[in-house]
Amino acid sequence: MLLTCPCINQCSAVPQYARVWLPDAVEAWKPAELTKDYTPGDRALCLQLEDGTNLEHKIDPQTNSLPPLRNPDILVGENDLTALSYLHEPAVLHNLKVRFVESKIIYTYCGIVLVAINPYESIPIYDHDIINAYSGQNMGDMDPHIFAVAEEAYKQMARDQRNQSIIVSGESGAGKTVSAKYAMRYFATVSGSSSEANVEERVLASSPIMEAIGNAKTTRNDNSSRFGKYIEIGFDKNYHIIGANMRTYLLEKSRVVFQATEERNYHIFYQLCASSHLPEFKPLQLGNADDFHCTNQGGSPVIEGVDDAKEMCSTRKAFSLLGINETYQMDLFQILAALLHLGNVEVEERSADSSTILPDNSHLTVFCELMGVAYQDMSHWLCHRKLKTATETYVKPLSKVHAVNARDALAKHIYAKLFSWIVDHINEALRSAVKQHSFIGVLDIYGFETFHINSFEQFCINYANEKLQQQFNMHVFKLEQEEYMKEEIPWTLIDFYDNHPCINLIEAKMGVLDLLDEECKMPKGSDDTWAQKLYNTFLKKSDLFDKPRMSNKAFIILHFADKVEYQCEGFLEKNKDTVNEEQIIVLKLSKFDLLLELFSDEEKPAGSLTSRSKMTRPVQAQRDHKKTVGTQFRNSLHLLMETLNGTTPHYVRCIKPNDLKSPFMMDPMRAVQQLRACGVLETIRISAAGFPSRWTYQEFFNRYRVLMKLKDILSDRKQTCRNVLEKWVQDQDKYQFGKSKIFFRAGQVAYLEKLRSDKLKKACVRIQKTIRCWLTRKRYLRMRQAAITIQKNTRGYQARCLVAFLRRTRAAVIIQKNQRMLVARRRYQQQRSASITMQRLLRAYQARQTYRKLLYEHKVLTIQKWVRGWLARRRCRRSLRAVVYLQSCVRRMAARRELRKLRVEARSVEHFKKLNVGMENKIMQLQRKVDEQHKENRELSERLRTVERSRAAESERLGGEVERLRVAEEESRVKADGVPSLLEQLSFLRQELETTREEKEAIQEEARTYRVDTEKVTQLLHSPTNLDGEGRANTVSKAQTKVGMQLESDIREERDHYQSLLSEYTRLKERHADLKEEMTINELKQMFSGVVVQDAPHQDAVDMSVLLKLQRRVTELEQDKQTLQRHLDKREEAQQDQVKNAEKQRTAGRAELDLEALKRQELESENKRLKTNLAELRQSLTSTSSPGPGSAPYNVLLEQLNSSNEELEVRKEEVLLLRSHMVRQEVIPHLDVMSSYSGGELSTPDYHKLNEDGELWLAYDGLKETNSLLVSQLQVQDRRHEEEVDELREEVLRVREENRQQQQFLSQSLLLPQEARIEASLHHEITRLTSDNLVGTRSIQYSTSILQDLMEQQEKQDKMIRKLKKQLKVYVKRVEEYEAGGQMERVAPGPEPRSPVGITRKERDFQGMLEYRRGDESKLLKSLVVELKPRGVAVNFLPGLPAYILFMCLRHADYSNDDQRVSVLLNSTINSIKGVIKVKRGDDFETVSFWLANTCRFLHCLKQYSGEEAFVKNNTPRQNEHCLCNFDLSEYRQVFSDLAIQNYQQLVRCMEEALQPMIVPGMLEHENFQGVLGSKPTGLRKRTSSCPGEAVYTVDSILQQLSLFHATLIQHDVDPELIKQGVIQQFYIICSVTLNNLLLRKDMCSWSKGLQIRYNVWQLEEWLEEKGLPDCGAKEMLEPLIQAAQLLQVKKKTEEDAQALCTMCSALTTLQIVKVLTLYTPVIEFEERVSISFIRTIQVRSRVESPLLLMDAKKIFSVTFPFTHSPLALETIQIPSSLNLGFLTRV
Secondary structure, eight states: OOSSSBBOOTTTOOOOOOEEEEEEEEEEEEEEESOBBBBBSSSEEEEETTSSEEEEEEEOOOOOOOOOOOOOGTTTTTBBBSSSOOSSSHHHHHHIIIIISSSOEEEEEEEEEEEOOOOOOOOOOOSSHHHHTTOOOOOSSSOHHHHHHHHHHHHHHHOOOOEEEEEEEESTTTHHHHHHHHHHHHHHHOOSSSSSSHHHHHHHHHHHHHHHHHHHSSSSSSSEOOOOEEEEEOTTTOOOOOEEEEEEEEOOOGTTTTTOTTTOOOOOHHHHTTTTTTTTGGTOOOOOGGSSHHSSSSSSSTTTTTHHHHHHHHHHHHHTTTOOOOHHHHHHHHHHHHHHHHTTOOEEEOSSSSSSOTOHHHHHOOOHHHHHHHHHHHHHHHEEEEEEEEEEEEEEEHHHHHHHHHHHHHHHHHHHHHHHHHHHHHHHHOOOSSSOEEEEEEEEEEEEOSSSSSSSSHHHHHHHHHHHHHHHHHHHHHHHHHHHHTOOOOOOOOOOOOOOHHHHHHHHTSSSHHHHHHHHHHHTHHHHHHHHHHHHHHHHTTEEEEEOHHHHHHHHEEEOOEEEEOOTTTHHHHHOOEEEEEEEHHHTTTOOHHHHHHHHHGGGOOSSSOOOHHHHOOOHHHHSSSSHHEEEEEEHHHHOOOOHHSSEEEEEEEEOOSSSSTTTTHHHHHHHHHHHHHHHHHHHHHHHSOOEEEEEHHHHHSSSSGSSSGGGGOOOOHHHHHHHHHOOOOOOOOEEEEESEEOOOHHHHHHHHHHHHHHHHHHHHHHHHHHHHHHHHHHHHHHHHHHHHHHHHHHHHHHHHHHHHHHHHHHHHHHHHHHHHHHOOOOOHHHHHHHHHHHHHHHHHHHHHHHHHHHHHHHHHHHHHHHHHHHHHHHHHHHHHHHHHHHHHHHHHHHHHHHHHHHHHOOOOHHHHOGGGGHHHHHHHEEEHHHHHHHHHHHHHHHHHHHHHHHHHHHHHHHHHHHHHHHHHHHOOOOOOOOHHHHHHHHHHHHHHHHHHHHHHHHHHHHHHHHHHHHHHHHHSSSSTTHHHHHHHHHHHHHHHHHHHHHHHHHHHHHHHHHHHHHHHHHHHHHHHHHHHHHHHHHHHHHHHHOOOOTTTHHHHHHHHHHHHHHHHHHHHHHHHHHHHHHHHHHHHHHHHHHHHHHHHHHHHHHHHHHHHHHHHHHHHHHHHHHHHHHHHHHHHHHHHSTTTTSSSHHHHHHHHHHHHHHHHHHHHHHHHHHHHHHHHHHHHHHHHHHHHTTTTOOOHHHHHHHHHHHHHHHHHHHHHHHHHHHHHHHHHHHHHHHHHHHHHHHHHHHHHHHHHHHHHHHHHHOOOOHHHHHHHHHHHHHHHHHHHHHHHHHHHHHHHHHHHHHHHHHHHHHHHHHHHHHHHHHHHHHHHHHHHHHHHHSSOOOOOOOOHHHHHHHHHSOOOOOOTTOOHHHIIIIISSSOOOOHHHHSOOOTTTHHHHHHHHHHHHTTTTTTHHHHHHHHHHHHHHHIIOOOOOOOOHHHHHOOOOOHHHHHHHHHHHOOOHHTTTHHHHHHHOOOOOOOOHHHHHHHHHHHHHHHHHHHHHHHHHHHHHHHHIIIOOSSSSTOOOOOOOOHHHHSSTTOOOOOHHHHHHHHHHHHHHHHHTTTTTTTTEEEEEEEEHHHHHHHHHHHHHOOOGOOOOOHHHHHHHHHHHHHHHHHHHHTTSSSSSHHTTHHHHHHHHHHHOOOSSHHHHHHHHHHHTTTTTTHHHHHHHHHOOSSTTTTOOOHEEEEEETTTOOOOOOOOOOOOTTTOOOOOOOOOOOGGGGGGOOOGGGGTTTTTTT
């Protein structure tokens, strides 16, 4: 049996095959196995290593200590080291190695400590999704992570109202800085800022700055922090980040002037050198880092994979984000550059005791220029020192060594001041004006260090670690004893290492630090004398102090981790940290503001001393005021410990796995050394001294139920466990029973696991025996049956062979017969084929001759047909044009006659006088206004004639210009002698042009022929005799289907993007409102408190910047929303058009070709006409000698102008006819109405009622509008005349310019030889022809623009006609209502008492509208939206009743034609629903679902009663009468659609909030099969849950919640499609949350858990079947979870398994598959772990896919709202009295 202690008990026997650990010099510990039983008294152990080596392990006879035992394999790789049964050093090391090297897991718990191992490569476990996964989770529920520690600290701060601290420690290169950075990132992401803007960004921005000025490359780490820091992140009462504060400790100043080999100075210096090429850095006179002594000593100026120039940009950006402007930044860089130059200052030795600096030292000159100090003063005091005594002061020269030390001391001092200044400004930028409620501190401090040479820095570091270790030990001891007291079990005092004597040795009175300070005060104190004092004080008096044998300048201190030897050299100098005061005085005389600010704190303090005492002892006062480095560090360390003791600490121990910086490789010796130094093993030792293993009673029962018999199981679990332990564990000291847990000594869990394993093995053997018996018998029966089958088949085979022989004999005879027949038949066939071939050739020849003849005749007939057809069409077109022209003239005359008749009728108002005498005045006024309009028309006509006269005068003037040009042209002709030759050349060019035209016509003819052929091919394709028609139709339909699917996917993507933008817009809008509210509250607080905050301007600026950012973001989102909506509408329209075009494609193809041909012919004819006109004009200009009035060119121009004017007049008359027709159509209905009233003998007041809405004024407005249109037309005509005049002027100028160019060309051509003259003339003619073509093109474009203007005018007229028709319908309806009312009044008898309610009339007149007074919108929405209780409405009233009521009110506003009332009602409704959802009851699922249903119903009503054909096809006639008549509310439909999307997204959030706490416990943690699945031992983290007493959720809880959601949605009459989309979203949430937790929890990745998950998924699928939703698409959402569960259960060994696994897990990414396989952990010994080779095989077969590990649990699918028709009639809706809507009146 295995023993119950970590090591083998020498008093007990150990069986063979027991596994132990052996110490090893290289691997630290090696595993071995006993090959022989051990009995007490044996002197050696017979062991065998894993490689098969046998050895004997000698037992020390003095101690009789035996090697420690190994843990069972089932416990290896646990998340928490305290879950191990045997707690000792080799078990801890092996567990960490397995997790780090094999599983690639860097985090492991060790009780309250998180052990983090540096992986030396980037791993994807810090994404935003991981942060969301750990947010709100208990620490023991998830895999170890720095985010889990941060979440625990955050939750404990909120729960316990106590400040927290995260202590990150470890040696250089272990990853402390990165761990602290990720912890701060977690707080910034989870909490966010409350009132101030970007506080979390500023907190994170401090990291790159501190890394630049405080981190450097060392031999152990490329980014080693050379200082310690403690960052306090402040939170307000709502636990939002409001600010931060940073403290730093022990900056390594010596690195500024000295670096060891392969090391670098601080990063900022190399960043400056890498950015020296920038213009702003030119004055600093920097260069390469190798050029400066301060940066080239290490010989490694470049870090692989780091770009210092880019890092410099990040540093400057961080400075700007923290409020340090560019001026301050350049001042900082100026000081840093000066330090680099100061390091290059060379000191020359003048004598043994003196030195000097050359007067022309370039680097010192640059240093003085940058610092703004005098060169002479600085060079003098770098080589001299002022000594003061009581009586005199004298200057002493310094040797070269002392001068160099003084130079380096100055550089270190300046850098330390600059470092402190930057830290102070960072704290100032992170400080908040809001009162801090609590904080979380993050301590990033150096771990225990021991090097070959240890100096003052290592001494201070190890001193700090001694203090932290003391605090750590006390905290662990306190937690252990609190646990025992809580569970009320007896406990004894646990012995643990107390390092208080070592701390006293260092910091007590007359300790090491006191002796060091005392020696620093001595005038002749030195390191040697200090060492002697240490020897005299502590040697042989303290066990923790020792002296090296071979040195008198060193001492040894026994720390808690190891012995460390310190060299005394340099202790005093570093402790005093002295710098030449005269150098500081020189710097203070500088004019450099930042430099003065750095040294402003070194001014002498103004104390209470008298002036005399100040004069006599200034040096002593300053010396007393200044503290040594050791004293300062001790004080700051005491302050840090006080802070940590006032908080709840959380520990992160960073381990450096190797010194080679190799990824995922562990050096066991280095790891053990660090585990000892960081206190992890001390934690293990304290835990092992007590009861390290702890189980709850239920967990113990579930795990070890196999050890019990049925009669041992009682209802009381505690008593059951007690009986089992008393039966199997005889020693009662090995366990204790607490109130809720069982506590075990070390090794007892392993013993119980062995018992459980033995019991399961026996059961397995019995099962195997039975199964093997069954298998053997089954194999025997199978063999017997096989023998019988073989005999049967053999006999049958022999019979078949005989039959085959007989058949072959008969077949041979038949073959011979057929062969002979075949030979004879082949001979006959050859002869017959020859005859047929000869006949075929002869007949083919005759057929070809006949075919050629018929083809020739067919071609002749075709040519004749086309020529005759062309002639007939030409005659038809000419006749048609003539007939159309005659018709237009006749119609114009008739229209003019009709117009005059209408004008006469309009002037006649006799019938109005008969109707009413009182109307004469109004009619006279109207007539007067009409006369005025006619007068205006006449004036405009006069103006038009004036314009025409001016145009004639302008034409005459232009004629004079043409005459002058003609004279000039004659003069040029006289001078040009070579014009005939040019004309010949011109004629030649014209011939070529004609040839080109003929070629063009031939090409056009070919195009027409090709078009005819194309038409024929199209006809053949569309003909029913085409055999491939069906195939082509199928191809076209498939292509259309494919395009449709592509369009649908594009629309879906656009919808997703649009709805995500809408969600972001809503979130930003809410954020904007919150910020405005908080600003208002803050302003009120400041106003009432009267406290003036100094940072108020800065705060306002910050808030305004936030508001501006939010406003810009809102604007961008609105634009994106509009753009996406347009794109979506275009896509939908395109899809609809494509469907329609596909139906019309076959029938419209030929018509489109004919239309295109007709358009081309018209354009060609128009082009030819224009070219003909231009050719005539050009010919007349060239042929006529006098182009004046009366000449051919002038006549041609005049004819073209007249034709244009005539066409314009025709267009004008057509427009006038249209206008008059419109006016007549508008006036006639009103006149008919008036005439009908005149025949009805109505009284005078009735006419006033008729004119209440302005019908008569409408007629007058129509005439007025007609006049205004005429005026506008006249103005347009004036503008066009002016444009024509301008064109004529341009034409004259162009002709003049051509004439000038012609003259110039002639004058130049005369000077050229004959060949050059011909070439120049050709070039000139080509240029002229090109310009003429451009002019023709412009004329065509001008005609096209005129046509477009006319079409636009026609569209405007059509819109006006439609608007007037709508108004006319309203007026007709009012007249009908008035007539009906008049008839009722005439029929009614004499006066009778009024009844209170006219029920019959009200029912008869109901039109589905609700009337309300203006201003009642707020009262309506208060009763119907704000104060409405959804539960009562859903149960007692009609579903969607609020939506119907609001729509009926909207119908009345539309019926009243009141646009303001419509907009007020709709906007108020939207705002009220938003207010209810987001402000009052946004977290109530019932409320949100209720208003989602009503919003959708209101949206459907807007569509159903919009009058659009797509929505009214299912309406009843009565419902069509209720359609909106005056306003188009399509834009508001989009607004309500957005509102419904927001409500749906809020509904999803409510569902997620309700399901979130149930999913993980119900889907993963709860076990439906108790005792079958089992659970492994868990560690301390699982026992110390952050939220004790949580409710127990099962999968039934999830199903109940889903049923509640579904019932609520059904009850509120939510659309079925919307319910399906909601169920899909619910199942996606369940799948994503479950899978994400599975990927982050090692304890959940087992075979049994896969079985549990599949069972739970089956229950969800059954729920879908029960609710009738099997095909809604929700099952597909669970596919990743189903595949993950299958992955846990399938075989995972061979390559075939890997191939099958990759094929099966199609819904999982390769990263997720590898993660599950890595986390797979056996729960029982019979399961096997997944080998590393198998995981690598999966990685090799990886697919190209997303690199993300987790699913996006916050994803919300896009939602659609398909139109749902309502059969409910609006007039039948009754308003319940309980709604308090009595102010509404049914209409």
